[in-house]
Amino acid sequence: MWFPNLKNFWQCIKKDKLLIMALLMGLLLRGLNPTFGSPSLYVSNDEAIAHLSALNMIAYRTPVSITNYTPLGAYVQIPFLVASFLAMKIVGLIQNVSDFEIFILTHQGYFLFIPRLISAFFGTLTILVIYKMTLELFKNQQTAIIAAFLTAVSFNLVHISHFGRPWAASLFFFVLAVYLALKNKNFLSPVSVALSYGFHQVGILAFPLIFIKLFKKKP
Numbered sequence: 001m002w003f004p005n006l007k008n009f010w011q012c013i014k015k016d017k018l019l020i021m022a023l024l025m026g027l028l029l030r031g032l033n034p035t036f037g038s039p040s041l042y043v044s045n046d047e048a049i050a051h052l053s054a055l056n057m058i059a060y061r062t063p064v065s066i067t068n069y070t071p072l073g074a075y076v077q078i079p080f081l082v083a084s085f086l087a088m089k090i091v092g093l094i095q096n097v098s099d100f101e102i103f104i105l106t107h108q109g110y111f112l113f114i115p116r117l118i119s120a121f122f123g124t125l126t127i128l129v130i131y132k133m134t135l136e137l138f139k140n141q142q143t144a145i146i147a148a149f150l151t152a153v154s155f156n157l158v159h160i161s162h163f164g165r166p167w168a169a170s171l172f173f174f175v176l177a178v179y180l181a182l183k184n185k186n187f188l189s190p191v192s193v194a195l196s197y198g199f200h201q202v203g204i205l206a207f208p209l210i211f212i213k214l215f216k217k218k219p
Contacts, residue, residue, distance in 0.1 A: 018149075026153075030161040059098075080114045085097070169199040
């Protein structure tokens, strides 16, 4: 049973090899140097503070974020921080949550690779959704491939996907909501809007588009 599935998977890769190239290019651009750090990160009250809000939720057992962003960006990071904490405790580097918090605060940028890689992941998935949405709109694979490559190398999209801020995840669910609306997924599309808003407040801007599409009278 595995062999037919692997064969079909390989045939899909060969058929969509240009799309695979666009996804790999996008991932490479977005995932470059995810561990760089700077003292300015801890002064700007943005990327690092958004990252530390996940640690705050763990330490104080609270669902409330300490940043101005909506909290899903911190929630996604919590499992990775828990895994890092357990690994460091097993090898004896830390003893408790307070030690872990002090370690992060005194090693600027040390754990910022976690939100940055998450951001790069969502940014890469956005390329795939743009491809599918363009294909749905224009019914032309060449046009969809061009849209995927332009998305992969877009300076602004690479920039927002390279940092540990919630913009990339919010944009992914934003675009996904539009695509699902085009596919007449009347339940999943509003859910995607809610997830987009959960990462960043800009997600609410997708709702008017979805509202018009979902409630537009059919001829």
